[in-house]
Amino acid sequence: GRLFVPVSGKAMSQDGASQFQEVIRQELELSVKKELEKILTTAPSHEFEHTKKDLDGFRKLFHRFLQEKGPSVDWGKIQRPPEDSIQPYEKIKARGLPDNISSVLNKLVVVKLNGGLGTSMGCKGPKSLIGVRNENTFLDLTVQQIEHLNKTYNTDVPLVLMNSFNTDEDTKKILQKYSHCRVKIYTFNQSRYPRINKESLLPVAKDVSYSGENTEAWYPPGHGDIYASFYNSGLLDTLIGEGKEYIFVSNIDNLGATVDLYILNHLMNPPNGKRCEFVMEVTNKTRADVKGGTLTQYEGKLRLVEIAQVPKAHVDEFKSVSKFKIFNTNNLWISLAAVKRLQEQNAIDMEIIVNPKTLDGGLNVIQLETAVGAAIKSFENSLGINVPRSRFLPVKTTSDLLLVMSNLYSLNAGSLTMSEKREFPTVPLVKLGSSFTKVQDYLRRFESIPDMLELDHLTVSGDVTFGKNVSLKGTVIIIANHGDRIDIPPGAVLENKIVSGNLRILDH
Secondary structure (H helix, E strand, O other): OOOOOOOOOOOOOHHHHHHHHHHHHHHHHHHHHHHHHHHHHOOOHHHHHHHHHHHHHHHHHHHHHHHOOOOOOOHHHEEOOOHHHEEEHHHHHHOOOOOOHHHHHOOEEEEEEEOOEOHHHOOOOEHHHOEEEOOEEHHHHHHHHHHHHHHHHOOOOOEEEEEOOOOHHHHHHHHHHHOOOOOOEEEEEOOOEEOEEOOOOOEOOOOOOOOHHHHHHEEOOOHHHHHHHHHHOOHHHHHHHOOOOEEEEEEOOEOOOOOOHHHHHHHHOOOOOOOOOEEEEEEEOOHHHOOOOEEEEEOOEEEEEOHHHOOHHHHHHHHOOOOOOEEEEEEEEEEHHHHHHHHHOOOOOOOOEEEEEEOOOOOEEEEEEOOHHHHHHHOOOOEEEEOOHHHOOEOOOHHHHHHHHOOOEEEEOOEEEEOOOOOOOOOOEEEEOHHHOOHHHHHHHEOOOOEEEEEEEEEEEOEEEEOOOOEEEEEEEEEEOOOOEEEEOOOOEEEEEEEEEOEOOOOO
């Protein structure tokens, strides 16, 4: 049955109604508990402990989900963050670096969120294994960056990958190729939680397996799970034991998220002597970023507010670039000791994100997730740093991929930087149509990546291909109508052009 039975207001007092709902809630929790216990009995003995931890974690999350009165924040309490709680990057950089930067680096661990698959870009397997530049994958570039740091400063900065059950096996296979690199690589797994039926709110899974028809019954519960799963894996304690103090966490598909020595120095040697437990890198919103989570002041603490938590009436205000000028890049610097303390006190509080999905068979389910940045309000002395846009270079689509493969960027020791030759430091706006969504289709349609140094805006729609050595400048719009095809000839220079209709170049 449904969770909340509508009760006519006349028949039952307000008090009675809430008692009634409390009874329903308790019954539901009991049913879920029984279902989870049934699932646990199907776990093989070597997986029992691990599965139990996962299902206990889910039960806690589900309990909170039933307690919460909906996702909205109290809009009246949201204030702009105080001036000094978001520092400009320039100010932090101006302090320079100490002589002993190596000893500071030795206290750092780089953590990359590696739970995602390449499905949205039409690829099988982990997204981190997609080639982004000269045959290098996201993972290759990450390893190159850290190896370069370790060689330059004679340090031992390890790389930790947070995998999900979707990416773990494939990632581990590939890690062998880095065994001779000067980077220690560790992995741990995100939890595996059961999806629940949208109507009954009971788990869809009947047993613990996640292959075959049961694949869709499980999900990784968002990157907010990092605190519990990192702690549960034992890796957190190992690293603290090795004298590590901070983690730098970022999405593996954000090519701008490189280790920044100035931010690290600010954490380790704060100007006021008081260390931050949590630093969130934010950057200025552009029109493309109106949906990004923003930092606010809420009940005296810095708080990340996501669009899903905003009451409907205030969504436009939330999206406005004037009131909330910045958004979260998900590049985070977090104290390991603080994570351990808060995790042991069960004090990390993250809003629940309810993510509805429809399974292949048409069943509607929901999955309960949390986001890593939402925990900022649980840490002491947290800080936002407003960083240059160059630290936010996510590759979510083939349009993004075109930018990072092009001559707009140069690659140096695994880091992408915008080419000196571009006169304006802004990134062009690129929109490739649905014929380009999958990486293999996209690659097939470009004989070589066009010169884009002077491009401002590119829109491509329909069946379009690009010959070798094409140059795109200013605003270029190419639209092939349904049934038509446009082949941009090799060597073509398109500057402020609209190309439409049918342009087929035939060899004879």
